[in-house]
Amino acid sequence: xxxxxxxxxxxxxxxxxxxxxxxxxAAEVAEAVGGAGHVTFGTVKVTVDADRWKESVQILRxxxxxxxxxxxxxxxxxxxxxxxxxxxxxxTERYELLCTVGDLSEGKRVTLSTDLDPVAPRADSLVDxxxxxxxxxxxxxxxxGISFDGHPGLEPLxxxxxxxxxxxxxxxxxxxxxxxxxxxxxDVEPMPDADDNGEDDEPAADPDAPSTENPEA
Amino acid sequence: xTVADQDLVRHLSEASVSVELETEDxxxxxxxxxxxxxxxxxxxxxIDGERAYDVKPVIGYMHRGxxxxxxVRNYPQVTTxxxxxxxxxxxxxxxxxxxxxxxxxxxxxxxxxxxxxxILTEMARISSHMVFMASYPLELGAATPLxxxxxxxxxxxDLLESVTGGRFHPNFNRIGGxxxxxxxxxxxxxxxxxxxxxxxxxxxxxxxxIAEAADQLEDLVAGxxxxxxxxxxxxxxxxxxxxxxxxxxPNLRASGVPFDLRKIEDYLxxxxxxxxxxxxxxxxxxxxxxxxxxxxxxxSAIIRQAVDSIPSGPLQAKVPKVIKxxxxxxxxxxxxxxxxxxxxxxxxxxxxxxxxxxxxxSFSNISILPWALEGAIIPDIIAIMGSLDFVLxxxxx
Numbered sequence: 001x002x003x004x005x006x007x008x009x010x011x012x013x014x015x016x017x018x019x020x021x022x023x024x025x026a027a028e029v030a031e032a033v034g035g036a037g038h039v040t041f042g043t044v045k046v047t048v049d050a051d052r053w054k055e056s057v058q059i060l061r062x063x064x065x066x067x068x069x070x071x072x073x074x075x076x077x078x079x080x081x082x083x084x085x086x087x088x089x090x091x092t093e094r095y096e097l098l099c100t101v102g103d104l105s106e107g108k109r110v111t112l113s114t115d116l117d118p119v120a121p122r123a124d125s126l127v128d129x130x131x132x133x134x135x136x137x138x139x140x141x142x143x144x145g146i147s148f149d150g151h152p153g154l155e156p157l158x159x160x161x162x163x164x165x166x167x168x169x170x171x172x173x174x175x176x177x178x179x180x181x182x183x184x185x186x187d188v189e190p191m192p193d194a195d196d197n198g199e200d201d202e203p204a205a206d207p208d209a210p211s212t213e214n215p216e217a
Numbered sequence: 218x219t220v221a222d223q224d225l226v227r228h229l230s231e232a233s234v235s236v237e238l239e240t241e242d243x244x245x246x247x248x249x250x251x252x253x254x255x256x257x258x259x260x261x262x263x264i265d266g267e268r269a270y271d272v273k274p275v276i277g278y279m280h281r282g283x284x285x286x287x288x289v290r291n292y293p294q295v296t297t298x299x300x301x302x303x304x305x306x307x308x309x310x311x312x313x314x315x316x317x318x319x320x321x322x323x324x325x326x327x328x329x330x331x332x333x334x335x336i337l338t339e340m341a342r343i344s345s346h347m348v349f350m351a352s353y354p355l356e357l358g359a360a361t362p363l364x365x366x367x368x369x370x371x372x373x374x375d376l377l378e379s380v381t382g383g384r385f386h387p388n389f390n391r392i393g394g395x396x397x398x399x400x401x402x403x404x405x406x407x408x409x410x411x412x413x414x415x416x417x418x419x420x421x422x423x424x425x426x427i428a429e430a431a432d433q434l435e436d437l438v439a440g441x442x443x444x445x446x447x448x449x450x451x452x453x454x455x456x457x458x459x460x461x462x463x464x465x466x467p468n469l470r471a472s473g474v475p476f477d478l479r480k481i482e483d484y485l486x487x488x489x490x491x492x493x494x495x496x497x498x499x500x501x502x503x504x505x506x507x508x509x510x511x512x513x514x515x516x517s518a519i520i521r522q523a524v525d526s527i528p529s530g531p532l533q534a535k536v537p538k539v540i541k542x543x544x545x546x547x548x549x550x551x552x553x554x555x556x557x558x559x560x561x562x563x564x565x566x567x568x569x570x571x572x573x574x575x576x577x578x579s580f581s582n583i584s585i586l587p588w589a590l591e592g593a594i595i596p597d598i599i600a601i602m603g604s605l606d607f608v609l610x611x612x613x614x
């Protein structure tokens with residue numbers, strides 16, 4: 001699967017500082033797990049194929065001593081979004097599964113990434129490697145509908161048992177925003193020119209504008 | 218007790234062991250409103266006699282969908298949500314997110330703003346640990362420490378309020394620095410506003426009192442035999458198991474692992490201050506209490522050093538009026554009072570995050586509960602849960 005445009009951009013940006021310790025570490029890890037590694041704003045990110053997911057995590061734990069399980073989650077890359085702004089550039093529709101693990105002494109950490117099928121996303125469960133993966137995988141199953149093979153009990157963690165849909169998919173609408181537009185919109189109107197003096201910098205108060213306080217109430 | 222009585226007691230206790238009792242498993246629901254849960258957590262435990270097996274925490278009663286909401290908001294609006302993740306230390310939640318956005322924008326934050334962030338983060342730590350110092354003995358039946366701890370916490374909250382205008386939800390960070398202090402006008406005016414007058418002197422005084430209060434709390438609790446009996450050797454978490462579950466913060470350090478992100482990551486200039494990372498020996502409930510007490514002392518020492526060395530200068534870097542974060546992704550984590558708090562921020566160049574993964578400490582910290590509570594007696598369930606110091610807002614997000 002092709003990496004997204006964003007990832008490529010980041011990789012070229014960082015090429016300037018090729019030989020830092022983080023870059024060396026990224027290259028070392030990438031070689032050991034058989035993937036592609038780069039550093040994105042201080043984060044070592046290594047991309048592997050989905051069928052090497054569990055094996056790669058095992059290598060990280062056993063060979064690099066990354067025994068601390070930080071988190072596992074996903075990003076839904078989609079051109080068709082029901083919430084928020086659509087992506088600036090077209091991308092391949094897919095789920096990117098992410099897992100961050102680290103060590104307990106020097107602060108080394110690796111974010112492992114793999115691309116999953118956009119229609120029926122599934123990956124191997126990491127519960128045998130890190131016990132903490134249990135809840136994180138259940139959450140990813142709730143929120144993105146990703147299946148984890150070998151998970152001991154992929155029951156809903158957050159959602160009620162008969163809940164339909166996966167809320168963090170980009171196709172899932174935010175219903176409260178459909179019913180009523182986000183009142184915070186008033187805040188993002190373009191501001192007056194920066195060179196105005198003093199008092200006039202306050203945006204004109206619209207008496208009919210809904211309050212921005214506590215929008216969830 | 219006479220010798221005959223002692224014999225009788227021994228005889229009875231032996232008798233009760235030798236009798237084969239037929240027991241029946243029972244399911245016990247604890248919560249969702251037990252006072253020791255700091256929110257709404259439900260435990261479904263199978264009980265055999267006094268012991269619990271197969272404990273299943275049921276979470277999600279406080280799930281507010283912040284990761285989804287973050288996708289429809291712009292960057293300055295997101296911090297309002299983040300304050301409410303772990304409301305006991307609201308200020309500390311904002312910092313890693315703001316630092317992540319600043320990393321992607323490649324903004325250099327003025328030193329003074331970094332120091333203010335650091336001072337307020339440590340205040341949030343003291344206030345969070347003081348809540349623990351108040352509530353944990355209470356859960357074990359000792360009410361007195363509550364009054365001492367909450368009184369001192371109020372001093373810290375007053376200071377936080379004098380700067381940020383809020384006790385729990387300061388929403389004080391801005392991309393590129395911090396907001397001008399409370400009461401000194403809106404952000405839109407371009408006057409130079411700063412910390413409230415007398416803040417530094419008051420902070421010094423308050424930190425001396427916090428250090429005294431820590432001694433008082435130690436006197437109150439550490440000499441109490443009942444508390445010692447309820448906590449020593451109870452709920453031992455071996456370091457390998459804790460790390461595998463992603464347990465972090467004081468809970469992991471109590472198990473003897475000196476893992477403190479303030480020493481490892483560079484989100485705030487902690488490397489300029491002299492402080493130690495307290496670690497426990499046994500990883501039991503007692504060590505978790507003790508590590509937090511010691512951290513209060515360390516935090517007050519950090520704040521005192523920071524107040525003495527805070528540089529002058531601007532509070533804000535130059536940022537565009539409409540914040541757009543260039544495309545990219547990064548993970549920034551910070552040592553929050555409860556443990557590792559991090560944000561995986563994915564931006565596509567727009568005004569709001571494309572995806573924001575919130576890694577909260579309490580979520581991973583309580584995922585160890587089924588393991589830690591296996592075979593525990595019912596009163597120990599409360600002792601162990603309380604010692605993990607979680608907040609349900611931080612679990613459910």
